[in-house]
Amino acid sequence: MGQAALKQEVDTLREYMKELSYQAMRTEMSVARLSEEMREFKDEMLAFKEESQRERRSMNKQWGDLANRLGTLVEDIVAPNLPRVAAELFSCPVADLFGVRVVRCFGGETREYDALLVCPEAVLVNETNSRLTDAHVEGIVERLAEIPGVFPEYADRRAVGILASLYPDASVVRRATRRGVLVMGMGEETMQVLNPEALRVGA
Numbered sequence: 001m002g003q004a005a006l007k008q009e010v011d012t013l014r015e016y017m018k019e020l021s022y023q024a025m026r027t028e029m030s031v032a033r034l035s036e037e038m039r040e041f042k043d044e045m046l047a048f049k050e051e052s053q054r055e056r057r058s059m060n061k062q063w064g065d066l067a068n069r070l071g072t073l074v075e076d077i078v079a080p081n082l083p084r085v086a087a088e089l090f091s092c093p094v095a096d097l098f099g100v101r102v103v104r105c106f107g108g109e110t111r112e113y114d115a116l117l118v119c120p121e122a123v124l125v126n127e128t129n130s131r132l133t134d135a136h137v138e139g140i141v142e143r144l145a146e147i148p149g150v151f152p153e154y155a156d157r158r159a160v161g162i163l164a165s166l167y168p169d170a171s172v173v174r175r176a177t178r179r180g181v182l183v184m185g186m187g188e189e190t191m192q193v194l195n196p197e198a199l200r201v202g203a
Contacts, residue, residue, distance in 0.1 A: 078164040079114075083095060111143070113143075122157055123147055124160050125160065132163055134172060136172070137172065137175050167186060180199070
């Protein structure tokens with residue numbers, strides 16, 4: 001091989017090595033840039049996740065606060081109507097006792113009632129929920145059975161349950177009627193008893 005040909009091959013090899021080195025450098029720079037972008041993306045995702053968690057916690061708290069306010073709102077609407085119901089259905093214009101969030105301790109146990117109204121012939125026990133279910137009907141029936149033990153001074157009076165919700169489901173009202181439990185719901189202007197016929201059950 002002549003000197004000229006050898007020199008050309010060496011020059012070609014140098015150019016090839018130079019290009020290879022350049023490509024390697026470009027690849028290294030691309031990898032470094034990609035790595036940096038991935039780190040930035042990871043940091044952004046972490047920040048997004050933390051922000052989402054904060055927003056979720058804040059939203060859960062707001063929903064909880066709203067639910068609590070709704071419960072209080074319903075009680076505030078229901079309770080003032082109980083004396084009227086007592087007067088209309090039990091000929092009780094003046095209650096012997098009327099209280100909201102009544103707590104009674106007996107035999108080492110505690111019972112709490114959303115509202116309690118005592119008439120000469122009946123003890124009205126109210127439970128208010130934003131949404132009524134069949135379980136609430138059965139629950140108040142069990143609580144009514146305890147009234148003579150919880151309030152022995154009223155043991156001679158009929159215990160009547162009054163479930164209340166703004167818009168109770170018709171199926172729950174029917175079940176409550178069969179169990180002798182009154183149900184109150186929102187009428188055109190105020191809360192009203194939806195099933196007065198329930199009083200004939202077990203009367």
